[in-house]
Amino acid sequence: MRHEGRCDTEAVSQCRYCRETHTRDDDPAHHLKSCEAYQRAEKRLEEQGNSDATDTDEATEAAGSDDEHFARTFIDPQPHEFHAYLKWNCEHLDNPLRSYFGLRSLQGEHDFEQHGWLRTTTEIDGSDWNVAFAFKDSGFAPRKTDNFELEEVKEYRIYVFPKGYDSYADAKSEARKRAYFCISPRWPDMETKEGNKEMSSTGLEGYNVQVEGSYWDFEQYPTVLRQSLDALATRQGFRFNSPTPIYPADFDEDRLHSSSNIVDAELYVRVLLGETGEVIAYDGTLHEISLLLAGDREGYTKSVRDDRECPGHYHTATIDSRRAGELVGSHELAKEFKHYHMRNPDAVEGTALENPKIGVSFQHSIHDGTVYWSDLNTLITELDEALLNILNWSSIPTRPDGQMFVADDYFEVTGSRRWRKILPDSLPRIETKQDDQIFGTATQMNETDTELVETLLTDGGETSPKDLAHSIGVHLDTVYRALKRLSPLVDHTYGEVQIGSKYIAQELTGYIDSVSNSIKSGLENALDGLTRAEAHGGDDDPWSRWLDRYGGEISRTEGADPDKLDVGFQPDSLAEARRLLRSGASQWSKVTDEKIRKFAFEFAPKITLVDGRVYEPRHFADALGTPG
Structure with a gap:
């Protein structure tokens, strides 16, 4: 078997500063900490600043000119869907559930039956956002303590959506930027109304918040929650003189519990319509990923090709944790590779949205293990690398290219310098x-x-x-x-x-x-021992084993004509016959230390196929490459 392309020590990239080579498993960020050449270059860059935009452009071009360099400017993907369970442990407070009681107080101040959800506004990142407040039954039994005076345990829902929309549902139907938070209390030994133990609290006393959203930077969700709670806190006191206050600081990111985890996250780019053929073709990147990495019987592994609305309307390839590392070395996350259009592509014809998205998302349901909030940077890096490699393998630039990528309301055709592992196409x-x-x-x-x-x-x-x-x-x-x-x-x-x-x-x-x-x-026994022993030194070398395995017989010829090589094994197709001879040439080259192409000048091979056809190539040397 060929060792090339599968060796853990094979160099796949090179530091553009010190020229040290790296394998798939090497961490570029770790290397940079000890790379003196990089430190010197960064110092010079800092001193030069941004004084000459032309020089910057030339440096960017130079950084991206060599695919072997893993440090260069890449297209910035846009965060898309996100889903997580963020948990806060407030047991250090005198009243760990004080903000929960504050939300209960806000519930009592508003007439939901007459006015519907409570609504207010807030400013986030310089834009105005609607904040809607609602509640639902949690299914949990009240806490069995003297200071828990509530007869029902509610969960509080917070919806954040653009100011120009009447409802969260309207914003969602038009795929706008939005966020949803469901705040549920937690305490030790929590039980459902039926008396069953709650399994996700991990003994904490505080909150479990389900988070869903689109188009925010992933790390931004705790901040959006806190700012939304700030806005809701301003609505307290209109009906009660002394409302129980909400404490947004209880939900600071630095107080997140270690069990907080992520279950869905996606990065995408938008590519010009008509330029993604290599992604969605029947022999394209997504199909090859599914074919080569999807298990034969694993029910969760799937490939989807839906072209009913338009070509490439919704194509996916899903791989599990075990296969992720086969595609890109050191990757561990189960993920889905996607190519998709809007639900109704005709409605967006002539706009930026007619162009398809290419995305990569984390697949929690088939992942071996848990991705915690503390793993967020690793998650982003792996999704980013997977997306960039899919682009690279599909002949789509990995740098910001205004002729190839199309900006939308959220995705911008911009790039940044970062360290990513870009490999030659792993699929072949x-x-x-x-x-x-x-x-x-x-x-x-x-x-x-x-x-x-x-x-x-x-x-x-x-x-x-x-x-x-x-x-x-x-x-x-x-x-x-x-x-x-x-x-x-x-x-x-x-x-x-x-x-x-x-x-x-x-x-x-x-x-x-x-x-x-x-x-x-009985062809597997049709061996000519004397001839094989004569061929380059013995019965225990790779070439002899190949002859034994495939029933190869060598007939010597006079003069300069190549010796005849008759292969007893009968392959099913010409493609298999060619692969068989290439493997034989490789084994012969190992034994003789000759160039693999010289095999074609030493032997005149002949293989009879199962259907009786004879494969006897006259120009077999051409299939083995050019000399040297």
């Missing part, structure tokens, strides 16, 4: 790796192995080793031994068995018949 390497796994494993299958694979390919739903043993009529131990041999192609975890990826399943479907036929015809 993953495909090559899986091709190698198929050739390296499938050609050594015995009859039990082929029956097991055929069963996995034809039977839907979940399959266990026990079910496989019953299906193919062998002992369970035999199945376990087969699974061990087939481990590069088959995943066996927690009693479930599946083909490693949809791509492997697709390739095996056409390949398994030729393997079965080879086994039945």
Whole structure:
């Protein structure tokens, strides 16, 4: 198998200051702390300031001129959807729930039946915003203490939306910037009305706040909540002379509890209509991600292609935590890659919104573990890197390009200097790796192995080793031994068995018949030991093993003509035959220390396909690259 492209120590980037190379797992920020060349450059940059805009433009161009440099100016993505559960522990206060009682006091001052939600306004980032206040039943039983005098436990809802809209629902229907907060009290040993324990309080005494919103910077939500509470506090005292006050400072970000966690977050860019073909094509980036990384039987892994409204209307590819690191080294978050238009694309024709978004979002439901608020910077970096790599692999610039990106009300075509890991397209390497796994494993299958694979390919739903043993009529131990041999192609975890990826399943479907036929015809035993021993030194080198594996026979010729190489194994297609010869050339090159292209001048290969066609290339050297 080819080692290139899968080695953990392979250099994938280079510091543009000291030229030190870095692997996928290296942290650029950590390197910069000890990079003297970077420190000197930053000092010079600080001294120069912004005195010459032309020089700045030239420096930016130079920084982005070499794809090997991982430090340069990148397009700034726009935060989109966000969902989190933020928690505040106020047990240090004399009355940890004082702001909750303040919200209850505000509820009592307003006639919701006659006037509907309580509404006020506030200013955030220089713009006016509506703030609406409502409540609902929480389902929790009142606290069993003397100082908790409420008969019902309510949850308080706060809606923040643009001043020009009559309601939060109207703003949401038009995809405007907005935020929603649901404040629920928490105390130790909290119970529902049915007597069940509340499981998310982690023993804190304070608040659990559900947060949802769009288009705010993720780190801004605690500030928006606090400013909204400030606005609501000004509405107290109109009916009660001595209302119980609300204390917005109780919700300062520096008081967030460590169990605060994030369940959804998305970054996006908007790209010019007609320039995203490589993203949404049937052989494009999203489809390749789904095909190469999606498990064969995992129900949560999905690929969506909805072109009913317009081409590329809603396309997604979802990968779990385990696959994330295969796509971009050191990544750990389950995520969804998206290409999508507005719900009704005809209604926005001729506007900026007719252009599609490309986004990457965190997928909490299939993530292994929890992403806490303290992980926010890591989350942003990983989503940003994933989005930039998708653009790069789809021939879309990663720098701010006014000819390629389209600004909308929230996304701006601006860039910033930051350290991101940008890789050569990982997808061909993953495909090559899986091709190698198929050739390296499938050609050594015995009859039990082929029956097991055929069963996995034809039977839907979940399959266990026990079910496989019953299906193919062998002992369970035999199945376990087969699974061990087939481990590069088959995943066996927690009693479930599946083909490693949809791509492997697709390739095996056409390949398994030729393997079965080879086994039945005995071609795997058609070996010429004397000839193989004669070929470059012994039976235990990679070239000899390749000849053994594929039934290769070498016939010497007179003069300068290349020796004849007849391959006994019968592949299913010409593409498989070509891959087979390329793998043989690679093994021969390892043994002889010759350039791989010279293989074509040493041997005249011949392979007979399952359907009887003969592959006997006359210009095989062209497939092995140019000399050197």
